[in-house]
Amino acid sequence: xxxxxxxxxxxxxxxxxxxxxxxxxxxxxxxxxxxxxxxxxxxxxxxxxxxxxxxxxxxxxxxxxxxxxxxxxxxxxxxxxxxxxxxxxxxxxxxxxxxxxxxxxxxxxxxxxxxxxxxxxxxxxxxxxxxxxxxxxxxxxxxxxxxxxxxxxxxxxxxxxxxxxxxxxxxxxxxxxxxxxxxxxxxxxxxxxxxxxxxxxxxxxxxxxxxxxxxxxxxxxxxxxxxxxxxxxxxxxxxxxxxxxxxxxxxxxxxxxxxxxxx
Amino acid sequence: xxxxxxxxxxxxxxxxxxxxxxxxxxxxxxxxxxxxxxxxxxxxxxxxxxxxxxxxxxxxxxxxxxxxxxxxxxxxxxxxxxxxxxxxxxxxxxxxxxxxxxxxxxxxxxxxxxxxxxxxxxxxxxxxxxxxxxxxxxxxxxxxxxxxxxxxxxxxxxxxxxxxxxxxxxxxxxxxxxxxxxxxxxxxxxxxxxxxxxxxxxxxxxxxxxxxxxxxxxxxxxxxxxxxxxxxxxxxxxxxxxxxxxxxxxxxxxxxxxxxxxxxxxxxxxxxxxxxxxxxxxxxxxxxxxxxxxxxxxxxxxxxxxxxxxxxxxxxxxxxxxxxxxxxxxxxxxxxxxxxxxxxxxxxxxxxxxxxxxxxxxxxxxxxxx
Numbered sequence: 161x162x163x164x165x166x167x168x169x170x171x172x173x174x175x176x177x178x179x180x181x182x183x184x185x186x187x188x189x190x191x192x193x194x195x196x197x198x199x200x201x202x203x204x205x206x207x208x209x210x211x212x213x214x215x216x217x218x219x220x221x222x223x224x225x226x227x228x229x230x231x232x233x234x235x236x237x238x239x240x241x242x243x244x245x246x247x248x249x250x251x252x253x254x255x256x257x258x259x260x261x262x263x264x265x266x267x268x269x270x271x272x273x274x275x276x277x278x279x280x281x282x283x284x285x286x287x288x289x290x291x292x293x294x295x296x297x298x299x300x301x302x303x304x305x306x307x308x309x310x311x312x313x314x315x316x317x318x319x320x321x322x323x324x325x326x327x328x329x330x331x332x333x334x335x336x337x338x339x340x341x342x343x344x345x346x347x348x349x350x351x352x353x354x355x356x357x358x359x360x361x362x363x364x365x366x367x368x369x370x371x372x373x374x375x376x377x378x379x380x381x382x383x384x385x386x387x388x389x390x391x392x393x394x395x396x397x398x399x400x401x402x403x404x405x406x407x408x409x410x411x412x413x414x415x416x417x418x419x420x421x422x423x
Numbered sequence: 424x425x426x427x428x429x430x431x432x433x434x435x436x437x438x439x440x441x442x443x444x445x446x447x448x449x450x451x452x453x454x455x456x457x458x459x460x461x462x463x464x465x466x467x468x469x470x471x472x473x474x475x476x477x478x479x480x481x482x483x484x485x486x487x488x489x490x491x492x493x494x495x496x497x498x499x500x501x502x503x504x505x506x507x508x509x510x511x512x513x514x515x516x517x518x519x520x521x522x523x524x525x526x527x528x529x530x531x532x533x534x535x536x537x538x539x540x541x542x543x544x545x546x547x548x549x550x551x552x553x554x555x556x557x558x559x560x561x562x563x564x565x566x567x568x569x570x571x572x573x574x575x576x577x578x579x580x581x582x583x584x585x586x587x588x589x590x591x592x593x594x595x596x597x598x599x600x601x602x603x604x605x606x607x608x609x610x611x612x613x614x615x616x617x618x619x620x621x622x623x624x625x626x627x628x629x630x631x632x633x634x635x636x637x638x639x640x641x642x643x644x645x646x647x648x649x650x651x652x653x654x655x656x657x658x659x660x661x662x663x664x665x666x667x668x669x670x671x672x673x674x675x676x677x678x679x680x681x682x683x684x685x686x687x688x689x690x691x692x693x694x695x696x697x698x699x700x701x702x703x704x705x706x707x708x709x710x711x712x713x714x715x716x717x718x719x720x721x722x723x724x725x726x727x728x729x730x731x732x733x734x735x736x737x738x739x740x741x742x743x744x745x746x747x748x749x750x751x752x753x754x755x756x757x758x759x760x761x762x763x764x765x766x767x768x769x770x771x772x773x774x775x776x777x778x779x780x781x782x783x784x785x786x787x788x789x790x791x792x793x
Contacts, residue, residue: 184506220601239603246601253595257451258651267591271602278587303649323602 164385164397171234173198173327173358174219179228181211181218188214192228192383196327199356201349202375203363203389207402210380212362213249216329220246232327242271245323247330250312255304261315262287262300268319290318295344310341317345321352328352330361334368346372369393430552430565432670435684437568438624439636439662441575444582445616446637447655450645451593456511457496458637460518461614462621462630464495466525469622474532480566485622492618493611495521548680551627567627574623581616582655585609590651628681635685636662643695646702661691719755720763721789727769727778728786740776 172195181189189211196202204212217223219230221239230236232243245268265287266279273279279287291297294314299307307315313333320328333349334342349359349372363369369376369389376392378384378401385397449455465488472487473479495517502513556566563569582589592599592606599606617637624633644657668691669684676683697704726749730739738744746756760776763769768782778786 217597222597222600239601242603244601246598248595248597252597254451254453257594258645258649258654259590259594260649264594267595267598268602270587270591270599270604273587275588275604276584305649319598 164392165387167387167391169195169197171198172196173233174360175229175231175234176215176219177229179215179218179230180226181214181223181228182226187226188381189218190382192379194377194383194386196358196360197375198358199353200358200375201353201373202358202360202377203369203373204360204377204379205363205366205369205401206379206384210401212379213331215379216246216331216360216362220244220329239271242323243325243327245320245325245328247316247320247328247333249331249335250309250316255307255312257304259304260300261291261296261302261304261307264304264315265290265300265318265322268322271323286322287318290321291315293321294318294348310337313337313341313345317348326356327358328360330359332362332364334361334363334365342368366393366398427552430568431548431680432667434551434565434568434571434627435548435666435670435680436663437571437575438628438632439640439666439684440659441571441578441620442624442633442636443640443658443662444575444578444655445613445620447641447644447651447658448589448593448613449617449637450641451651454510455638455642456514457499457614458617458621459630459634460495460499460514461492461617462625462633464518464521464525465489465491465618465622465625467491467521467528468525468618469625470525470528470533474528479626485619488622489615489618491521492621493615496611496614548627567623570623571627574620578616578620581612585612586652589613628684632681632685635688636665639685639688639692640665643692646695646699649701661688661695665691716758716762717766719759720766720768721785722749723759723763723776724768724778724782724786725789727776728783728790731778731783742771742774742776745776 174194174196176192176194179189179192179194180187188209192211192215194215204215206212214223218225219232219237221237232241235241237243262284266283268290269279269283269286273283288297288300291300294317296311296314296318299311299315304312304315313336317330317333320330333345337345349361352359361373363373370393373389375387376389377386378392378397380401384401385392446458449458468487468489468491469484471491472481472483476483498517498521499510499513502508502516503510508516551567552565554566556563556569588599588604588609591602591604592609596606620637621630621633628636640661641654641658643661644654647657648654665684665688669687670680672678672687673680673683695703700706723745727740739748742760745751745760746753749756749759751759760769760771763782764771766782767779768785770777770779
């Protein structure tokens with residue numbers, strides 16, 4: 161199956177070629193090509209088990225590919241180069257860990273500090289600034305176990321902001337947050353994009369895809385399609401990605417029609 | 424108290440703090456069982472090193488123990504990575520095997536030396552003061568005090584130097600790797616520290632007490648604070664209390680010192696479990712209770728406000744009819760009324776209930792939110 165790519169990308173922020181990742185010889189990503197243009201909001205979309213998180217983790221160097229090449233701004237990537245800020249799924253950490261909000265945000269700064277150096281007053285100030293940007297400054301001394309799902313996500317995003325990287329990889333930043341938080345997060349991501357950052361999110365909600373993102377990659381173990389959302393989000397591409405889940409796709413169609421009617 | 428007793432107390436307290444330091448991270452990483460595994464498995468390392476050096480006081484014993492400690496972790500990871508078994512089963516498979524090989528080696532090749540399975544498991548702290556560290560005929564105190572002191576300094580340095588890195592890798596391994604730190608390396612360093620701590624303590628306090636001192640004080644401290652640095656501090660203090668309390672318990676009961684210390688550490692944990700100010704069982708019960716009556720008194724205020732709005736009949740506001748209206752039993756109703764009066768939400772005038780301004784305000788807020 162050939163990947164559909166509608167728009168040519170020059171000088172991509174991330175350039176992945178022929179990437180295969182396997183757990184015990186079972187491929188989770190098969191020969192994936194993926195390019196993320198600079199200065200854009202891009203969603204990685206696909207069914208459960210499509211390898212979306214795996215793709216992100218492999219780009220970050222957390223997983224070793226079985227084959228393929230990954231380049232960031234035209235160079236092989238090393239975590240120490242600090243070009244990528246990372247927002248993992250919030251379920252991957254223990255929110256009962258004995259620490260507070262400010263401390264979690266400061267952890268994003270550890271990459272700049274390197275080994276052994278401790279955070280200083282300036283780092284703390286930066287952390288407070290980042291918390292302000294996500295509207296969580298009032299919570300900086302709050303124990304993290306007392307946060308709601310939406311607040312946890314905001315803290316994670318503040319922790320990414322303090323990494324101050326040109327590229328952000330976010331694993332489901334909208335999972336388990338309320339509508340108001342979702343709004344404020346997308347506003348924030350747009351601001352980052354306007355500052356010339358590249359933001360790549362694993363995203364689940366096809367309904368909001370068009371509204372939130374300019375670019376999309378459809379993934380299901382293999383790369384299905386990559387391009388501008390308006391070009392890529394077709395019934396055929398979605399069927400290729402998700403298989404014949406008719407009811408679910410009709411839901412999207414109705415939504416689209418409603419959108420057209422109101423437009 | 425004679426000088427031997429004092430030696431024992433100091434040694435026990437020092438061992439407790441030494442164990443609590445890495446223990447905090449074992450508890451937070453949810454690998455507490457690793458302390459059990461390592462403290463047993465290192466017997467193999469000790470025995471093999473002893474067979475080569477023929478000396479019990481050789482530093483090679485520590486190195487042997489550290490190697491086997493790391494081996495225990497690697498073998499466990501190896502089994503987990505096959506995805507056929509879960510972590511607990513993998514740990515449970517690896518350490519009895521290594522420990523048993525150690526026991527067989529002792530049976531076959533070692534006689535007449537104070538090195539056997541019993542001494543590894545229970546230790547004998549009462550004998551510790553008699554093994555002196557003597558240089559040029561100068562008595563520098565019990566040998567185990569020096570070894571434990573050295574390991575204490577090692578552990579303290581380790582945690583001070585790698586505090587930030589340990590915190591990050593414990594809280595979020597993925598981010599740690601993404602930021603260019605090495606979570607796996609730090610994990611093995613931590614496990615090496617646990618192994619070295621276990622071998623330094625095995626002679627005096629035995630592996631059961633090592634496990635108890637690594638897990639119980641940090642677990643109790645976890646319930647008592649919301650800060651990592653404070654948790655480490657409290658763990659150390661609770662460790663010392665376990666050592667001192669256990670010693671006097673042993674004195675009173677005329678029982679095993681190690682056993683009494685482990686028991687005392689357990690008692691301290693259960694006290695924390697019950698009485699911890701925020702996370703304790705008692706605090707949870709009190710909060711639940713407060714919420715229950717707070718809810719009841721608010722419900723009552725809302726009911727009275729609705730009755731005001733609807734210009735309902737007088738019976739809606741009469742104490743004796745309240746149970747029927749709310750479908751509550753009489754006891755619950757009178758408790759709720761008492762609570763609402765105490766909260767200043769309602770007033771009781773004879774048999775009639777009215778809202779106070781505060782109660783009206785609160786009830787309005789509740790209704791408007793919906």
